[in-house]
């Protein structure tokens with residue numbers, strides 16, 4: 001499928017690009033030798049050579065009819081992107097459950113370096129945020145930009161380059177952690193060569209997006225695209241600035257950041273918080289503003305409000321990062337600035353959440369009957385909840401209780417599971433039938449099962465962490481009459497035990513839901529369209545399925 | 555000119571405020587300009603079209 005839409009010339013072009021990447025891999029392998037850099041070089045080499053072999057074997061397969069291109073969307077990369085996203089979801093969440101279990105039962109690291117908490121934890125965060133979330137964002141952005149612009153993607157090879165190049169980055173990241181590689185910046189752990197590679201991929205992504213928008217047949221750029229573009233532009237800026245570093249040598253994976261001291265801390269959390277804002281929020285809001293109205297078959301409640309909240313979110317978030325550095329060497333006024341902007345942020349955040357929920361007002365029967373729409377509705381609720389919580393945690397005295405505790409982790413996963421993952425699943429269940437031209441998902445019942453597993457899993461996780469976080473925070477600040485601390489750190493650790501077990505269980509349910517989702521998607525893709533149609537004829541309320549044979553307009 | 559901490563603080567505290575206010579005014583004008591109403595209404599409705607061709 002990957003090459004059937006490429007002409008012979010384009011296949012040759014792809015081979016050239018893969019060959020160039022293979023050469024880079026070879027260079028790294030030679031320069032790095034026994035260093036982890038050398039191992040990564042070898043991975044890159046093997047991967048690109050495999051790709052070249054694959055392309056060569058398909059070089060002479062039938063070519064597409066190029067004249068039809070302007071009247072067709074380019075969906076192949078989107079399909080592969082969704083598959084990759086779900087694979088990363090299962091991997092990342094499995095590792096999440098594993099690290100959660102390690103916190104309850106530390107011997108689960110089996111005294112193996114690469115199974116240790118310190119290495120698996122970034123494998124979890126990278127797997128879910130960049131692997132699962134990132135692939136979902138790339139896939140849905142390719143879909144949304146084409147549909148809302150009524151234009152085909154402005155490139156045949158570049159979408160593949162973006163998608164596969166991005167996954168190479170994720171792969172280098174995760175395998176690097178397991179080998180003990182990290183530049184010790186949270187959410188920016190990969191080392192310099194992987195960072196440089198991501199810059200190339202990301203700039204291609206941006207150019208592709210802009211060129212597709214430039215081809216649009218609609219006069220106005222639909223708001224979802226603005227969110228996706230903010231995601232792409234800002235992530236590029238953040239990534240470049242935060243990762244400025246000087247390698248120890250060209251033959252070593254290690255490097256030193258050019259920032260030092262409190263500046264380094266500020267740059268890191270300016271990055272970290274805006275990664276939350278533009279990776280985990282803006283792009284997913286782009287999904288929400290397209291797939292939620294689509295699924296509900298109702299226009300967004302207020303288009304103007306969506307524009308106002310876009311600019312609010314974009315410009316307030318930029319200044320909020322310092323709330324991660326309360327009570328540090330950072331100047332007091334910078335902390336206060338971050339705190340103030342964090343509180344102001346609640347306004348555009350709730351405007352978005354409210355806009356989504358009000359769009360559904362009048363269609364509650366659909367939310368009740370359709371688990372896909374319910375995914376997106378609950379996501380909007382969790383978005384409102386986690387932004388409220390975030391603004392609250394940003395208040396300095398509150399942060400003195402919550403910082404370093406599991407409350408932060410609870411907040412993270414209220415956002416990550418409740419908002420990011422649920423909106424993604426809702427969008428994917430909307431997208432998959434339309435992309436593969438099926439009437440609907442293989443099994444509505446399994447979507448329902450997934451919904452409940454995800455919701456219950458999230459609630460267990462978040463409540464466990466809220467409890468554990470507040471207990472920790474209070475234990476650490478309880479003094480005896482003589483003014484000494486009442487509890488040792490170990491006491492607080494023992495108190496966490498039941499919560500860590502509960503969290504593991506909640507996460508396991510969530511993971512189970514994702515696996516059910518994979519099965520359902522697989523079966524939907526496998527079903528032959530004709531069989532699906534006859535099987536569904538007698539169902540009264542065939543749900544929206546874009547571009548299937550049922551639309552008379554075609 | 556020497557750029558020290560105090561200069562940076564003065565700059566961010568003044569210009570930071572001005573450009574954010576200017577930006578908000580610009581966004582409000584753009585959003586509420588009557589002549590934009592038609593495009594916005596069209597944008598929010600056309601995405602619901604079921605036609606799946608460019």
Ligand code: HEM
Nearest residue numbers: 093096097099100125128129409412416420421507510511
């Ligand atoms: C199966 C579900 C999941 C489980 C069991 C799980 C478990 C965990 C655990 C145990 C940690 C480490 C906490 C600590 O250091 O004390 C963690 C951190 C984290 N997880 Fe998850 N997770 C899950 C899903 C997700 C998803 C879907 C996302 C994002 C989309 C996510 C994003 C994060 C982030 C950003 C952190 C770092 C938090 C921080 O530094 O404060 N997780 N997770």
Ligand code: HEM
Nearest residue numbers: 276280323324342345386387390391393394403412415416
């Ligand atoms: C108005 C919006 C939000 C504000 C003001 C906010 C504020 C905060 C604050 C104050 C912290 C704790 C910092 C600390 O004590 O170290 C935090 C941590 C975090 N938040 Fe939020 N939050 C918001 C929304 C979200 C959303 C929607 C998500 C996720 C999808 C999210 C993900 C995270 C993550 C991953 C961290 C952990 C960072 C780390 O220490 O590794 N936040 N946020």
